[in-house]
Amino acid sequence: MIDYEIMIILDPNKYDYNNSINYYTNIINDFNGIILNIENLGLKKLSYNINKLYNGIYIIFNINILKLNIVKLKNKFSIDNNIIRNLIIKKKINKNTKTLYNMIDYKNVFFLKKFLTENFKILPRKITKLKYKLQKRLSKQIKISRYMSLLPYTDNHYLLKT
Numbered sequence: 001m002i003d004y005e006i007m008i009i010l011d012p013n014k015y016d017y018n019n020s021i022n023y024y025t026n027i028i029n030d031f032n033g034i035i036l037n038i039e040n041l042g043l044k045k046l047s048y049n050i051n052k053l054y055n056g057i058y059i060i061f062n063i064n065i066l067k068l069n070i071v072k073l074k075n076k077f078s079i080d081n082n083i084i085r086n087l088i089i090k091k092k093i094n095k096n097t098k099t100l101y102n103m104i105d106y107k108n109v110f111f112l113k114k115f116l117t118e119n120f121k122i123l124p125r126k127i128t129k130l131k132y133k134l135q136k137r138l139s140k141q142i143k144i145s146r147y148m149s150l151l152p153y154t155d156n157h158y159l160l161k162t
Contacts, residue, residue, distance in 0.1 A: 001034070001064045003091040007148060008077065009056040009084040012043055020082070024061070031073050033065035047152040050084050056149070060107075062091070087148055100130075104137050106144040109151060115142070119155050 006028075010020060021038065028035055041058035050056070065073070070088060077086040103111055115123050115138055122142055125135045145151045 001066055002070075003036070004063050004065060004070060005089045005091050006061040006063060006073075006077075006086065007089075008059050008061075008086045009046075009050075009148065010059065011053065011082055011084055012055050012057055013053075014082050015057050021059070024059070027076055028061065028063055028065070028073065031065060031069040031076075033063045033069065033073070035061060035063050037062040044150075046149040047146070048149060050149060053084060056084050058148075085148060087144065089144070100134060101137065104134065104141050106141045106148065106150065109145060112138075112142050112145055112151065116151070120152055 008024070021040070025035055025038070037060075039060040039062075041060065043055055043057050046054055046056050074086075074088060077083055077088075106112075115128055117123060122139050125132070128135060128138070130138065142151065146153050
C-alpha cells in the first residue's frame with residue numbers, strides 16, 4: 001500500500017460539513033483505503049474563478065491505498081458534481097522535516113510567493129540560487145498550487161476579481 005495525499009475543492013453552495021466528510025471517507029473506505037488524516041482548510045477564496053465560482057472549500061485527505069484502487073478513486077472524484085477540482089499526489093516520506101526540500105510544498109503558498117515575480121512568473125535558477133533538484137521541485141509545486149487555485153497564473157487574475 002502506498003501513501004497518497006488527496007486535495008479536493010468542494011462547491012460551497014452544495015457543501016454540508018458532516019455529510020460531505022462522511023461521504024468521501026466512505027468512498028475511500030469502499031476502495032479499501034486507510035485514512036491517516038483529514039484536514040479541513042475551510043472556505044478559501046480561489047485565485048481565479050473556476051466554473052464561475054470564486055470561493056471553494058478545501059479538504060485534504062492523507063490515505064494509504066493500493067495503486068490499482070487509486071485509478072478507480074480518481075474516476076469517482078471526476079464524476080462527482082460537488083467537487084470543483086481534485087488532486088491526488090503520491091507522498092514521499094522524508095523524516096528530516098526541517099530541510100528546504102520539505103519546505104517547498106504546494107500548500108505553503110507564502111513561501112512559494114518568494115520565488116515569483118510581481119507578474120507571478122517563476123524566478124530562474126540564476127536568481128534563486130537553488131540546486132537543480134530544488135528548482136525543479138519548486139517549479140512543480142508552484143504549478144500544482146496554480147492548478148489548485150492557491151496561486152494565480154498571472155497578475156491579471158487579481159485585476160479581474162476587483
